[in-house]
Amino acid sequence: MHAVSEPAQRRVGSYRIVRRLAVGGMAEIFLARLEAAHGFTKQVVLKRLLPHLCEDPSFIEMFLYEARLAARLSHPNIAQVFDIGESDERVYYAMEYVHGADLRDVAKRIDATWNAPPLELVIGVCIGVAAGLHYAHTARDETGRPLAIVHRDVSPANVVVTYGGVAKLLDFGVAKAKLDGKESTAVGVLKGKLPYMSPEQIDCSVALDSRSDVFSLGVMLWELTTLQRLYRCDSQMETIRRITREDAPPPSGVRKDYPPALEKIVLRALARDRDQRYASAFELQRALEAFALDQQLVVSPSRIAELMAELFAEELEGERAQLEDEPREVTDSEVFTTHWSAEANAAPSGGADQHEAPTRLSVVAPSPGPAVPGPTSPDDPSTRRRQPWPWIGGAVGGALLVALTWKLAGNAGSDEQPRARPEVVDSQPPEQPPEPSPAPAVVTPPAQPAPVAQPASAKPAPPSSERPPDKPKQREPKRQTKKTSKPDTNWNKNSLALPN
Structure with a gap:
């Protein structure tokens, strides 16, 4: 056995060794953790060829073939x-970590726990x-x-049942296959565990096919349902004789x-x-x-x-207790959360929750600039904070006034005074150019509907002379603009308040 205790041996390639799980005749098996960039980790099983076999090219090729x-x-x-x-001149491969127990341990535990095997399992x-x-x-x-x-080694040692309820087939090290069109094992070579070999596998005179694995699975099924060994004999020759010369005894003779x-x-x-067997493993599965x-x-x-x-x-329960006793490592999410919080310290968060940090980066709102004077009074602080939307409110209010003017023009005569009220909008744009440069961009949308109302008010010429007396009514479109734009600016405030 080769213990892994020195710090230099705690890492194999990109994998950090957690603990050794088992040692076989050809390789040692470790529980390891893949560690990659950006905090990526994955728990795997590492299988590494034993040191004394690394000098034999045939064992290296067999290991790599698997x-x-x-x-x-x-x-x-x-x-x-x-x-x-390959690390330190020793080849290895990483495979899925199957968290469970092999069928040998399952059978022993069933025999010690229950009087009869659970057929469901x-x-x-x-x-x-x-x-x-x-x-x-x-x-x-x-x-x-x-x-x-052809697997050729279907046995309880190579089947693991996960604690999640899934059976996993392992170890294709002695499997027969055609990789790159080449046969891996010639006829006459005996590989596998003798008590689970098929008669033709022992005979070595014919090429194997999938039905050999069906026989091995049948041996496992017989043993698991009777909790006894089928071909356990005093010698290998006796085992060979029973497999090749005698039919399997019916399990009802045991139970x-x-x-x-x-x-x-x-x-x-x-x-x-x-x-006479099932022609394939699929037929056995369906049965x-x-x-x-x-x-x-x-x-x-x-x-x-x-x-x-x-x-x-x-x-x-022992595994859970062991995990609780071991020092907890910083997880990937905690690493990123720490970075986000460090970057967010510059923002006026005032002890905000860590989950807000990604929001500050994904929802970036422009910092409030100087207030742009709109149709309302420039000393209104709420208007300066809601600068992107007053022109929309003004446009909506102007459109409503134009529609009202058009309706009044079509239904009333030329002597009615209320039709002159929309004309006040025309008098406002000439007064706005002296204002700062952003003002025309804000006032222009509500001034655009004025030409539309001109044809309707062209017939009643006398009311145009009464525009000066109507100037005090300029506040009416302002009040309309403020009331209309208030819901929009409130929505805008809520949407931009995410970083705060």
Whole structure:
């Protein structure tokens, strides 16, 4: 075993080692964390070739072959491979962190907790494994050529059930496939775990296909539903003899209450003649789904997660306690929140909440400039604060006055005095040019409707001579402008008040 305790060994490439999970005959497995730019982190599993095997090119090629093959597969029931690299002359690859327990531990915990295996969990897990196998068996490369994958090591050690209720198939290290059109393993090479090998896999005289993995899954299904080992013998020769020469015993011989319909499915998957088995993992998956439907079994991930929580309650509680005891690291969101708050200190926030910092940057309002005198009195402070909108209010008020004038001109005679009131608007523009430069831009919109009212007032010529006596009525359009623009300026104030 090679402990990882020195600070120099705490990092492998871009990954920081958290702790070691396991050591196998070929590689050691770590829980690691990918650390990238801008505070990006991701928890992964790092698999690294053992030091004494790094001098053997055949082991290096086998290790890299597993990584390249698994990286081509993307399925919910297959653990994903993300990256491959080399550090300190040792090759490694990063894969999905599957938070759960393998089927060996699940079977032991079921045997110690319950008198009978829960069919919902067992059937649900095997359905997921069959789905992942079918995807691998039918996978193709980038050019559309079949990869012809046969896992060859389907066993409880290579299936992990997550605490979220999903079965994940692992370890394609001994899988047979055609990468780049080349066969990975020649006929006659024996790879895998003997108690889960198919008869043709042991025979080594014929090329393997997907039905070999169907047999291995059948062995797992038999063991999980009986909580006993199927091919556990005193010697390897005895195991080989039973697999190749004897039919699998019916599970009802172990459990008297074994469902007959499920026994039929299991024995067909374990047929020594592969032509008598299910033709694909998909057919086995459909048979298990039909059985679950007929027996009204809930095999959803949520139900499996509930059962896993009951089985591994102590482990989950221990993990939660460990996380609470460990020093908490600053999260990515906290890093950015700190930066935003530091930049916002220059603004007059006065101890504002941190969530307002992004708002200050995304909603940028122009700083209030000098007041632009509008139609109202220049010493009105509210008018100076609402400078962008008075001309709209004036335009609306002018339009209303023009419409009123047009209506009065059409309905009354030329001797009526009220028609002369809109003419006051014409007298205001000549008085505005002496005002500061922004004034014409504000006053011009309400002065534009005056020519429209001229044809209506052209007939009553005498009222034009009465314009001087009507000058005191100039406040009437001002009051109209102020009342009309007030809702608009209030909306404008609220919208620009976001940074405050």
